Amino acid sequence: MSTALSLCGRNLVGFLSIACFNLADPQILLGFLSVASIDFLKGGAVLLIEMDKYKKTREIGYGGFGNVYQGCNRVTNENVTLKELWFPDEKEGVPSVVIKEISLLKEMEHSNIVRLLEVVSAVNENSVYLVYEDMECDLQKFMNDCPKIAKDPDFIKRFLQQILCGLAYYHSHNILHQDLKPQNMWIDRFDYILKLADFGWARAFGGSFKKIGYLDVTHWYKAPELLRCQQFSTPVDVWSVGCIFAEMVTRRPLFAEFSEVHQLLKIFSILGTPTWPEGTTSHLFANCYSKDLAAAVPGLVTLEPAGIDLLSKMLCINPSGRITAHDALKHAYFDNIEFEV
Amino acid sequence: DREISVIGFKTHQSSYDMVGNWIKSARLNAIKWILKTREFFGFCFQTAYLSVTYFDRFLSKRSINKEKGWAIRLLSVACISLAAKMEECKVPKLSEFPVEEYNFESKVIQRMELLVLNTLEWKMRSVTPFAYIHFYITKLCKDSPSPPKIILSR
Numbered sequence: 001m002s003t004a005l006s007l008c009g010r011n012l013v014g015f016l017s018i019a020c021f022n023l024a025d026p027q028i029l030l031g032f033l034s035v036a037s038i039d040f041l042k043g044g045a046v047l048l049i050e051m052d053k054y055k056k057t058r059e060i061g062y063g064g065f066g067n068v069y070q071g072c073n074r075v076t077n078e079n080v081t082l083k084e085l086w087f088p089d090e091k092e093g094v095p096s097v098v099i100k101e102i103s104l105l106k107e108m109e110h111s112n113i114v115r116l117l118e119v120v121s122a123v124n125e126n127s128v129y130l131v132y133e134d135m136e137c138d139l140q141k142f143m144n145d146c147p148k149i150a151k152d153p154d155f156i157k158r159f160l161q162q163i164l165c166g167l168a169y170y171h172s173h174n175i176l177h178q179d180l181k182p183q184n185m186w187i188d189r190f191d192y193i194l195k196l197a198d199f200g201w202a203r204a205f206g207g208s209f210k211k212i213g214y215l216d217v218t219h220w221y222k223a224p225e226l227l228r229c230q231q232f233s234t235p236v237d238v239w240s241v242g243c244i245f246a247e248m249v250t251r252r253p254l255f256a257e258f259s260e261v262h263q264l265l266k267i268f269s270i271l272g273t274p275t276w277p278e279g280t281t282s283h284l285f286a287n288c289y290s291k292d293l294a295a296a297v298p299g300l301v302t303l304e305p306a307g308i309d310l311l312s313k314m315l316c317i318n319p320s321g322r323i324t325a326h327d328a329l330k331h332a333y334f335d336n337i338e339f340e341v
Numbered sequence: 342d343r344e345i346s347v348i349g350f351k352t353h354q355s356s357y358d359m360v361g362n363w364i365k366s367a368r369l370n371a372i373k374w375i376l377k378t379r380e381f382f383g384f385c386f387q388t389a390y391l392s393v394t395y396f397d398r399f400l401s402k403r404s405i406n407k408e409k410g411w412a413i414r415l416l417s418v419a420c421i422s423l424a425a426k427m428e429e430c431k432v433p434k435l436s437e438f439p440v441e442e443y444n445f446e447s448k449v450i451q452r453m454e455l456l457v458l459n460t461l462e463w464k465m466r467s468v469t470p471f472a473y474i475h476f477y478i479t480k481l482c483k484d485s486p487s488p489p490k491i492i493l494s495r
Contacts, residue, residue, distance in 0.1 A: 024373035091434045093451035094458065102458075103427075103465040119463050121455050125448075128455075 021206075051122050051129055056080060066127055070088030070134065072254040079119065079134035081197070086127045098128065104175065105130070106199070114186060133188035135195065142187045143248065153304070154337070159194050161334055162179045163241055164298070166196040168325040171234045180240035181221045182247065219260050220253050225319050227264045235319035238328065242314030249307070251298030270296045274317050306333040348487060363398070363407050371396060371417040378421055382427055387471040391424035394415070394455060394467055402460050414443050427465055463478035 012135045046149045054071045061068035065082030073080060105116050139159070143150040161246050163185060170177055177198060186195045223239035246254040255270070257263040268274070293312045294300050301306060310333040313323040372393055379389040396416060418438050425432045435447040443452050458465070
Protein backbone atom coordinates (compact mmCIF):
# COMPACT_ATOMS: atom_id res chain seq x y z
CA MET A 1 0.00 0.00 0.00
CA SER A 2 2.74 2.37 0.88
CA THR A 3 4.24 1.78 -2.57
CA ALA A 4 1.08 3.03 -4.16
CA LEU A 5 0.95 6.10 -2.04
CA SER A 6 4.53 7.15 -2.43
CA LEU A 7 4.39 6.52 -6.15
CA CYS A 8 1.42 8.83 -6.45
CA GLY A 9 3.26 11.37 -4.41
CA ARG A 10 6.32 11.21 -6.63
CA ASN A 11 4.28 11.44 -9.76
CA LEU A 12 2.55 14.52 -8.56
CA VAL A 13 5.75 16.23 -7.56
CA GLY A 14 7.29 15.29 -10.86
CA PHE A 15 4.46 16.73 -12.87
CA LEU A 16 4.23 19.82 -10.78
CA SER A 17 7.86 20.67 -11.03
CA ILE A 18 7.88 20.59 -14.82
CA ALA A 19 6.54 24.09 -15.05
CA CYS A 20 8.56 25.27 -12.09
CA PHE A 21 10.26 28.54 -12.53
CA ASN A 22 11.22 28.94 -15.96
CA LEU A 23 10.76 32.59 -15.13
CA ALA A 24 11.14 35.21 -17.73
CA ASP A 25 13.58 38.03 -17.22
CA PRO A 26 12.57 39.59 -13.92
CA GLN A 27 13.18 42.99 -15.47
CA ILE A 28 10.25 42.51 -17.79
CA LEU A 29 7.55 43.51 -15.43
CA LEU A 30 3.97 43.38 -16.22
CA GLY A 31 2.60 46.85 -16.44
CA PHE A 32 -0.12 46.30 -13.94
CA LEU A 33 2.04 44.54 -11.45
CA SER A 34 4.51 47.36 -11.14
CA VAL A 35 1.82 49.57 -9.72
CA ALA A 36 0.79 48.78 -6.22
CA SER A 37 -2.79 49.81 -6.60
CA ILE A 38 -5.26 47.20 -7.69
CA ASP A 39 -7.31 49.98 -9.22
CA PHE A 40 -4.76 50.03 -11.95
CA LEU A 41 -6.21 46.80 -13.21
CA LYS A 42 -9.23 48.74 -14.31
CA GLY A 43 -7.11 51.09 -16.32
CA GLY A 44 -6.73 49.03 -19.45
CA ALA A 45 -2.94 48.71 -19.41
CA VAL A 46 -3.10 44.97 -18.94
CA LEU A 47 -1.71 43.05 -21.83
CA LEU A 48 -4.99 41.73 -23.12
CA ILE A 49 -5.28 41.39 -26.84
CA GLU A 50 -8.13 43.69 -27.49
CA MET A 51 -10.77 44.03 -30.07
CA ASP A 52 -9.23 47.26 -31.40
CA LYS A 53 -7.12 45.13 -33.65
CA TYR A 54 -10.16 44.26 -35.74
CA LYS A 55 -12.85 46.24 -37.46
CA LYS A 56 -16.37 44.89 -37.77
CA THR A 57 -17.62 45.40 -41.28
CA ARG A 58 -21.05 43.79 -41.17
CA GLU A 59 -23.25 41.60 -39.03
CA ILE A 60 -23.81 38.19 -40.55
CA GLY A 61 -25.70 36.31 -37.90
CA TYR A 62 -26.77 36.20 -34.32
CA GLY A 63 -27.36 33.80 -31.50
CA GLY A 64 -28.09 33.74 -27.81
CA PHE A 65 -24.43 34.12 -26.92
CA GLY A 66 -23.61 36.95 -29.27
CA ASN A 67 -23.49 38.07 -32.85
CA VAL A 68 -21.36 37.00 -35.76
CA TYR A 69 -19.63 39.64 -37.84
CA GLN A 70 -17.53 39.88 -40.88
CA GLY A 71 -14.50 41.95 -40.10
CA CYS A 72 -10.96 42.71 -41.01
CA ASN A 73 -7.61 43.08 -39.33
CA ARG A 74 -6.82 46.80 -39.16
CA VAL A 75 -3.14 46.20 -39.75
CA THR A 76 -2.98 43.46 -42.34
CA ASN A 77 -6.40 44.10 -43.91
CA GLU A 78 -6.95 40.36 -43.78
CA ASN A 79 -10.63 39.40 -43.72
CA VAL A 80 -11.85 37.47 -40.72
CA THR A 81 -15.07 36.24 -39.19
CA LEU A 82 -15.71 37.42 -35.66
CA LYS A 83 -17.97 35.50 -33.35
CA GLU A 84 -18.88 37.30 -30.19
CA LEU A 85 -19.52 35.47 -26.92
CA TRP A 86 -21.13 37.50 -24.17
CA PHE A 87 -20.52 37.06 -20.47
CA PRO A 88 -24.01 37.30 -19.01
CA ASP A 89 -23.07 37.65 -15.35
CA GLU A 90 -20.19 39.70 -14.02
CA LYS A 91 -20.40 37.96 -10.66
CA GLU A 92 -19.37 34.72 -12.29
CA GLY A 93 -16.61 36.11 -14.43
CA VAL A 94 -15.82 34.36 -17.68
CA PRO A 95 -18.59 31.73 -18.04
CA SER A 96 -17.51 28.12 -17.82
CA VAL A 97 -19.24 27.27 -21.12
CA VAL A 98 -17.09 29.84 -22.87
CA ILE A 99 -13.88 28.51 -21.30
CA LYS A 100 -14.73 24.89 -22.06
CA GLU A 101 -15.85 25.68 -25.57
CA ILE A 102 -12.84 27.73 -26.54
CA SER A 103 -10.31 25.38 -25.00
CA LEU A 104 -11.86 22.62 -27.05
CA LEU A 105 -11.86 24.66 -30.26
CA LYS A 106 -8.22 25.48 -29.66
CA GLU A 107 -7.43 21.80 -30.00
CA MET A 108 -9.23 21.44 -33.32
CA GLU A 109 -6.82 21.28 -36.17
CA HIS A 110 -8.03 19.79 -39.40
CA SER A 111 -7.85 20.86 -43.02
CA ASN A 112 -11.64 20.64 -43.31
CA ILE A 113 -12.42 22.74 -40.26
CA VAL A 114 -12.23 26.52 -40.22
CA ARG A 115 -9.25 27.65 -38.17
CA LEU A 116 -9.71 29.65 -34.98
CA LEU A 117 -7.02 32.31 -35.31
CA GLU A 118 -7.23 33.87 -31.90
CA VAL A 119 -9.47 35.00 -29.09
CA VAL A 120 -9.68 38.70 -28.34
CA SER A 121 -11.36 40.50 -25.48
CA ALA A 122 -14.00 43.10 -26.15
CA VAL A 123 -12.99 46.58 -25.07
CA ASN A 124 -15.55 46.56 -22.25
CA GLU A 125 -14.41 43.04 -21.29
CA ASN A 126 -17.92 41.72 -21.06
CA SER A 127 -17.42 39.46 -24.02
CA VAL A 128 -14.76 37.86 -26.14
CA TYR A 129 -14.53 37.50 -29.89
CA LEU A 130 -13.44 34.33 -31.60
CA VAL A 131 -11.49 35.30 -34.68
CA TYR A 132 -11.75 32.83 -37.53
CA GLU A 133 -10.13 32.78 -40.93
CA ASP A 134 -12.52 34.06 -43.55
CA MET A 135 -13.12 32.22 -46.77
CA GLU A 136 -15.61 34.52 -48.47
CA CYS A 137 -17.69 31.83 -50.12
CA ASP A 138 -20.03 29.36 -48.46
CA LEU A 139 -21.54 26.29 -50.06
CA GLN A 140 -24.89 28.02 -50.51
CA LYS A 141 -23.30 30.88 -52.38
CA PHE A 142 -21.10 28.51 -54.32
CA MET A 143 -24.09 26.49 -55.51
CA ASN A 144 -25.79 29.70 -56.62
CA ASP A 145 -22.76 31.36 -58.20
CA CYS A 146 -21.09 28.39 -59.86
CA PRO A 147 -23.93 26.00 -60.69
CA LYS A 148 -21.95 24.21 -63.38
CA ILE A 149 -19.11 23.21 -61.09
CA ALA A 150 -21.38 22.66 -58.12
CA LYS A 151 -23.53 20.10 -59.87
CA ASP A 152 -20.65 18.15 -61.34
CA PRO A 153 -20.90 14.64 -59.80
CA ASP A 154 -17.16 14.56 -59.08
CA PHE A 155 -17.30 17.88 -57.26
CA ILE A 156 -20.28 16.74 -55.24
CA LYS A 157 -18.36 13.64 -54.27
CA ARG A 158 -15.27 15.64 -53.39
CA PHE A 159 -17.23 18.11 -51.28
CA LEU A 160 -19.17 15.37 -49.50
CA GLN A 161 -15.95 13.59 -48.69
CA GLN A 162 -14.47 16.75 -47.21
CA ILE A 163 -17.61 17.43 -45.17
CA LEU A 164 -17.48 13.90 -43.77
CA CYS A 165 -13.74 14.13 -43.03
CA GLY A 166 -14.26 17.30 -40.99
CA LEU A 167 -17.28 15.81 -39.27
CA ALA A 168 -15.53 12.52 -38.45
CA TYR A 169 -12.77 14.61 -36.86
CA TYR A 170 -15.30 16.54 -34.73
CA HIS A 171 -17.01 13.34 -33.68
CA SER A 172 -13.72 11.66 -32.80
CA HIS A 173 -13.20 14.52 -30.33
CA ASN A 174 -16.68 14.04 -28.90
CA ILE A 175 -17.95 17.23 -30.44
CA LEU A 176 -21.36 17.64 -31.96
CA HIS A 177 -21.67 20.32 -34.58
CA GLN A 178 -25.46 20.49 -34.46
CA ASP A 179 -25.83 23.23 -36.99
CA LEU A 180 -24.55 21.86 -40.26
CA LYS A 181 -26.04 23.63 -43.26
CA PRO A 182 -24.67 24.93 -46.56
CA GLN A 183 -24.19 28.38 -45.01
CA ASN A 184 -21.82 26.84 -42.44
CA MET A 185 -19.53 25.25 -44.99
CA TRP A 186 -16.87 27.40 -46.55
CA ILE A 187 -15.24 26.89 -49.86
CA ASP A 188 -11.93 28.15 -51.07
CA ARG A 189 -12.58 29.00 -54.71
CA PHE A 190 -8.97 28.40 -55.69
CA ASP A 191 -8.43 24.84 -54.59
CA TYR A 192 -12.02 23.84 -53.74
CA ILE A 193 -11.12 22.99 -50.18
CA LEU A 194 -14.25 22.86 -48.07
CA LYS A 195 -14.16 23.71 -44.38
CA LEU A 196 -16.78 23.30 -41.72
CA ALA A 197 -17.48 26.41 -39.72
CA ASP A 198 -19.08 26.35 -36.33
CA PHE A 199 -20.73 29.68 -35.90
CA GLY A 200 -23.63 28.02 -34.21
CA TRP A 201 -22.70 26.26 -31.03
CA ALA A 202 -20.52 23.30 -31.74
CA ARG A 203 -20.30 21.82 -28.31
CA ALA A 204 -18.89 18.99 -26.32
CA PHE A 205 -21.53 16.55 -25.41
CA GLY A 206 -21.68 15.75 -21.75
CA GLY A 207 -21.21 19.44 -20.98
CA SER A 208 -24.07 21.23 -19.29
CA PHE A 209 -24.98 23.79 -21.85
CA LYS A 210 -28.13 25.80 -21.91
CA LYS A 211 -29.54 27.20 -25.03
CA ILE A 212 -30.28 30.74 -23.99
CA GLY A 213 -32.82 31.71 -26.60
CA TYR A 214 -30.51 30.55 -29.32
CA LEU A 215 -32.34 31.01 -32.56
CA ASP A 216 -31.92 28.33 -35.15
CA VAL A 217 -31.74 29.99 -38.48
CA THR A 218 -33.28 26.95 -40.06
CA HIS A 219 -34.66 23.57 -39.17
CA TRP A 220 -34.36 22.19 -42.68
CA TYR A 221 -31.32 20.15 -41.75
CA LYS A 222 -32.53 18.99 -38.35
CA ALA A 223 -32.72 15.27 -37.68
CA PRO A 224 -36.10 13.81 -36.70
CA GLU A 225 -34.91 13.06 -33.16
CA LEU A 226 -34.03 16.76 -32.76
CA LEU A 227 -37.40 17.83 -34.14
CA ARG A 228 -39.08 15.49 -31.68
CA CYS A 229 -36.92 16.88 -28.82
CA GLN A 230 -35.55 13.48 -27.97
CA GLN A 231 -32.11 12.45 -26.85
CA PHE A 232 -29.61 12.94 -29.58
CA SER A 233 -25.96 12.52 -30.35
CA THR A 234 -23.55 12.42 -33.30
CA PRO A 235 -26.14 10.95 -35.73
CA VAL A 236 -27.89 14.36 -35.91
CA ASP A 237 -24.91 15.72 -37.82
CA VAL A 238 -24.89 12.82 -40.25
CA TRP A 239 -28.56 13.51 -40.96
CA SER A 240 -27.75 17.12 -41.80
CA VAL A 241 -24.97 16.02 -44.13
CA GLY A 242 -27.44 13.68 -45.85
CA CYS A 243 -29.82 16.60 -46.43
CA ILE A 244 -26.96 18.68 -47.82
CA PHE A 245 -25.82 15.81 -50.05
CA ALA A 246 -29.30 15.56 -51.56
CA GLU A 247 -29.43 19.34 -51.95
CA MET A 248 -26.14 19.37 -53.86
CA VAL A 249 -27.55 16.77 -56.26
CA THR A 250 -31.08 18.12 -56.71
CA ARG A 251 -30.23 21.84 -56.32
CA ARG A 252 -32.99 22.36 -53.79
CA PRO A 253 -33.37 21.68 -50.08
CA LEU A 254 -34.63 18.18 -49.46
CA PHE A 255 -36.98 18.98 -46.61
CA ALA A 256 -37.86 22.66 -46.55
CA GLU A 257 -40.96 23.31 -44.50
CA PHE A 258 -41.91 26.41 -42.58
CA SER A 259 -42.36 24.82 -39.18
CA GLU A 260 -40.79 21.98 -37.25
CA VAL A 261 -44.03 20.00 -37.22
CA HIS A 262 -44.44 20.31 -40.97
CA GLN A 263 -40.78 19.48 -41.32
CA LEU A 264 -41.29 16.19 -39.50
CA LEU A 265 -44.39 15.36 -41.56
CA LYS A 266 -42.49 16.11 -44.74
CA ILE A 267 -39.68 13.78 -43.67
CA PHE A 268 -42.18 11.01 -43.00
CA SER A 269 -43.98 11.61 -46.28
CA ILE A 270 -40.73 11.10 -48.17
CA LEU A 271 -39.07 8.41 -46.10
CA GLY A 272 -42.13 6.63 -44.78
CA THR A 273 -43.79 7.01 -41.41
CA PRO A 274 -42.06 5.07 -38.68
CA THR A 275 -44.05 3.05 -36.23
CA TRP A 276 -43.20 3.44 -32.59
CA PRO A 277 -43.20 0.63 -30.08
CA GLU A 278 -46.56 0.84 -28.39
CA GLY A 279 -46.83 3.00 -25.32
CA THR A 280 -43.24 4.22 -25.42
CA THR A 281 -41.72 7.59 -25.97
CA SER A 282 -38.45 5.92 -26.77
CA HIS A 283 -36.32 7.41 -29.51
CA LEU A 284 -36.15 4.01 -31.14
CA PHE A 285 -38.01 4.10 -34.39
CA ALA A 286 -39.11 0.76 -35.66
CA ASN A 287 -39.41 0.16 -39.41
CA CYS A 288 -37.36 3.21 -39.97
CA TYR A 289 -36.87 3.17 -43.70
CA SER A 290 -39.57 1.96 -45.96
CA LYS A 291 -39.70 4.02 -49.11
CA ASP A 292 -37.43 4.08 -52.08
CA LEU A 293 -35.58 7.36 -51.85
CA ALA A 294 -34.85 7.67 -55.57
CA ALA A 295 -38.53 7.17 -56.36
CA ALA A 296 -39.68 9.61 -53.68
CA VAL A 297 -37.30 12.40 -54.77
CA PRO A 298 -37.28 12.60 -58.58
CA GLY A 299 -34.29 14.97 -58.63
CA LEU A 300 -32.07 12.17 -57.38
CA VAL A 301 -32.17 10.20 -60.63
CA THR A 302 -28.83 11.66 -61.67
CA LEU A 303 -27.12 10.21 -58.61
CA GLU A 304 -25.29 6.93 -59.08
CA PRO A 305 -26.68 3.88 -57.22
CA ALA A 306 -23.84 3.87 -54.66
CA GLY A 307 -24.70 7.50 -53.90
CA ILE A 308 -28.37 6.65 -53.40
CA ASP A 309 -27.36 3.85 -51.07
CA LEU A 310 -25.10 6.11 -49.00
CA LEU A 311 -27.75 8.84 -48.90
CA SER A 312 -30.43 6.48 -47.65
CA LYS A 313 -28.05 5.25 -44.93
CA MET A 314 -27.42 8.83 -43.84
CA LEU A 315 -31.14 9.56 -43.85
CA CYS A 316 -32.06 6.60 -41.72
CA ILE A 317 -34.83 7.88 -39.43
CA ASN A 318 -33.66 5.71 -36.55
CA PRO A 319 -30.53 7.45 -35.24
CA SER A 320 -29.02 4.22 -33.97
CA GLY A 321 -29.28 2.70 -37.43
CA ARG A 322 -27.82 5.75 -39.19
CA ILE A 323 -24.36 5.39 -40.71
CA THR A 324 -21.53 7.17 -38.85
CA ALA A 325 -19.35 9.81 -40.51
CA HIS A 326 -16.39 7.49 -40.16
CA ASP A 327 -18.16 4.57 -41.86
CA ALA A 328 -19.66 6.81 -44.53
CA LEU A 329 -16.12 7.69 -45.65
CA LYS A 330 -15.50 4.01 -46.33
CA HIS A 331 -18.67 3.66 -48.40
CA ALA A 332 -18.40 2.35 -51.96
CA TYR A 333 -19.55 5.76 -53.25
CA PHE A 334 -16.05 7.08 -52.52
CA ASP A 335 -14.24 4.11 -54.03
CA ASN A 336 -13.28 5.90 -57.22
CA ILE A 337 -11.71 9.03 -55.74
CA GLU A 338 -8.47 9.48 -53.95
CA PHE A 339 -8.57 9.95 -50.23
CA GLU A 340 -7.06 13.02 -48.74
CA VAL A 341 -7.25 12.87 -44.98
CA ASP B 342 -0.71 20.55 6.09
CA ARG B 343 -1.33 16.86 5.73
CA GLU B 344 -2.42 17.47 2.16
CA ILE B 345 0.62 19.54 1.46
CA SER B 346 3.02 16.92 2.76
CA VAL B 347 1.23 14.15 0.88
CA ILE B 348 1.62 15.92 -2.41
CA GLY B 349 5.18 16.72 -1.47
CA PHE B 350 5.40 20.47 -1.43
CA LYS B 351 7.12 20.60 1.93
CA THR B 352 10.40 19.53 0.40
CA HIS B 353 10.79 23.05 -0.95
CA GLN B 354 10.58 24.65 2.46
CA SER B 355 14.32 24.81 3.07
CA SER B 356 14.69 27.26 0.23
CA TYR B 357 12.30 29.75 1.80
CA ASP B 358 14.82 32.26 2.95
CA MET B 359 17.21 32.10 0.07
CA VAL B 360 17.80 35.38 -1.65
CA GLY B 361 15.92 35.70 -4.92
CA ASN B 362 13.59 32.92 -3.98
CA TRP B 363 10.73 35.19 -3.18
CA ILE B 364 8.71 33.71 -5.98
CA LYS B 365 9.27 30.19 -4.67
CA SER B 366 7.88 31.01 -1.31
CA ALA B 367 5.12 33.02 -2.89
CA ARG B 368 4.27 30.00 -4.99
CA LEU B 369 4.25 27.78 -1.95
CA ASN B 370 1.90 30.14 -0.17
CA ALA B 371 -0.28 30.28 -3.24
CA ILE B 372 -0.45 26.48 -3.32
CA LYS B 373 -1.33 26.41 0.37
CA TRP B 374 -4.09 28.89 -0.29
CA ILE B 375 -5.34 26.90 -3.27
CA LEU B 376 -5.45 23.69 -1.21
CA LYS B 377 -7.25 25.46 1.62
CA THR B 378 -9.74 26.91 -0.84
CA ARG B 379 -10.24 23.50 -2.39
CA GLU B 380 -11.18 22.15 1.02
CA PHE B 381 -13.39 25.14 1.74
CA PHE B 382 -15.55 24.59 -1.34
CA GLY B 383 -15.21 20.80 -1.37
CA PHE B 384 -13.65 20.81 -4.85
CA CYS B 385 -11.97 17.66 -6.06
CA PHE B 386 -8.17 17.36 -5.92
CA GLN B 387 -8.01 17.48 -9.68
CA THR B 388 -9.27 21.06 -9.50
CA ALA B 389 -6.53 22.09 -7.08
CA TYR B 390 -3.95 20.36 -9.21
CA LEU B 391 -5.17 22.05 -12.36
CA SER B 392 -5.10 25.43 -10.60
CA VAL B 393 -1.44 24.92 -9.76
CA THR B 394 -0.58 23.99 -13.34
CA TYR B 395 -2.33 27.14 -14.57
CA PHE B 396 -0.45 29.13 -11.95
CA ASP B 397 2.90 27.66 -13.01
CA ARG B 398 2.19 28.01 -16.72
CA PHE B 399 1.24 31.65 -16.18
CA LEU B 400 4.44 32.36 -14.27
CA SER B 401 6.52 30.62 -16.90
CA LYS B 402 5.30 33.21 -19.39
CA ARG B 403 4.93 36.34 -17.30
CA SER B 404 6.80 37.42 -14.23
CA ILE B 405 5.48 39.13 -11.18
CA ASN B 406 7.27 41.89 -9.35
CA LYS B 407 8.65 41.09 -5.92
CA GLU B 408 6.46 41.81 -2.95
CA LYS B 409 3.30 41.97 -4.90
CA GLY B 410 1.51 39.56 -2.64
CA TRP B 411 -1.83 40.79 -3.90
CA ALA B 412 -0.91 39.93 -7.47
CA ILE B 413 -0.02 36.38 -6.46
CA ARG B 414 -3.30 36.07 -4.58
CA LEU B 415 -5.25 37.52 -7.50
CA LEU B 416 -3.55 35.05 -9.80
CA SER B 417 -4.38 32.20 -7.40
CA VAL B 418 -8.04 33.22 -7.30
CA ALA B 419 -8.22 33.40 -11.08
CA CYS B 420 -6.50 30.02 -11.46
CA ILE B 421 -8.72 28.15 -9.03
CA SER B 422 -11.81 29.83 -10.41
CA LEU B 423 -10.86 28.81 -13.95
CA ALA B 424 -9.99 25.27 -12.84
CA ALA B 425 -13.33 25.01 -11.01
CA LYS B 426 -15.12 26.11 -14.17
CA MET B 427 -13.38 23.36 -16.11
CA GLU B 428 -13.89 20.63 -13.51
CA GLU B 429 -16.68 21.31 -11.04
CA CYS B 430 -20.42 21.08 -11.54
CA LYS B 431 -21.08 23.90 -9.13
CA VAL B 432 -18.85 26.95 -9.35
CA PRO B 433 -18.86 29.67 -6.68
CA LYS B 434 -19.39 33.31 -7.53
CA LEU B 435 -16.16 35.29 -7.82
CA SER B 436 -17.01 37.22 -4.66
CA GLU B 437 -17.26 34.00 -2.63
CA PHE B 438 -13.56 33.16 -2.81
CA PRO B 439 -11.91 33.61 0.59
CA VAL B 440 -9.34 36.24 -0.34
CA GLU B 441 -8.60 37.08 3.32
CA GLU B 442 -6.82 40.41 3.63
CA TYR B 443 -7.40 41.39 0.03
CA ASN B 444 -10.55 42.80 -1.41
CA PHE B 445 -10.91 42.11 -5.09
CA GLU B 446 -13.97 43.21 -6.97
CA SER B 447 -15.54 40.62 -9.27
CA LYS B 448 -14.65 42.78 -12.23
CA VAL B 449 -10.97 42.68 -11.26
CA ILE B 450 -10.99 38.90 -10.86
CA GLN B 451 -12.71 38.53 -14.21
CA ARG B 452 -10.03 40.69 -15.74
CA MET B 453 -7.36 38.48 -14.23
CA GLU B 454 -9.19 35.40 -15.53
CA LEU B 455 -9.02 36.89 -19.00
CA LEU B 456 -5.34 37.65 -18.59
CA VAL B 457 -4.65 34.07 -17.52
CA LEU B 458 -6.78 32.69 -20.39
CA ASN B 459 -4.97 34.84 -22.91
CA THR B 460 -1.56 34.03 -21.46
CA LEU B 461 -2.29 30.30 -21.58
CA GLU B 462 -3.76 30.80 -25.07
CA TRP B 463 -7.08 29.40 -23.82
CA LYS B 464 -5.56 25.93 -23.66
CA MET B 465 -7.16 24.91 -20.40
CA ARG B 466 -7.74 21.22 -20.97
CA SER B 467 -4.82 19.39 -19.40
CA VAL B 468 -4.34 15.74 -18.84
CA THR B 469 -3.37 15.31 -15.20
CA PRO B 470 -2.10 12.28 -13.27
CA PHE B 471 -5.59 11.98 -11.80
CA ALA B 472 -6.68 10.48 -15.11
CA TYR B 473 -4.33 7.54 -14.49
CA ILE B 474 -4.21 7.22 -10.71
CA HIS B 475 -7.14 4.88 -10.50
CA PHE B 476 -5.65 2.64 -13.12
CA TYR B 477 -2.25 2.44 -11.42
CA ILE B 478 -3.65 1.93 -7.96
CA THR B 479 -5.78 -0.97 -9.11
CA LYS B 480 -2.76 -2.45 -10.93
CA LEU B 481 -0.45 -2.04 -7.94
CA CYS B 482 -2.98 -3.40 -5.56
CA LYS B 483 -4.04 -6.36 -7.62
CA ASP B 484 -2.39 -8.77 -5.17
CA SER B 485 -4.45 -7.59 -2.27
CA PRO B 486 -8.17 -8.36 -2.32
CA SER B 487 -9.34 -4.77 -2.45
CA PRO B 488 -7.41 -1.50 -2.47
CA PRO B 489 -7.99 0.51 0.68
CA LYS B 490 -10.78 2.97 0.18
CA ILE B 491 -8.68 5.78 1.57
CA ILE B 492 -6.34 5.62 -1.42
CA LEU B 493 -9.06 5.37 -4.02
CA SER B 494 -10.96 8.25 -2.50
CA ARG B 495 -8.02 10.55 -3.01
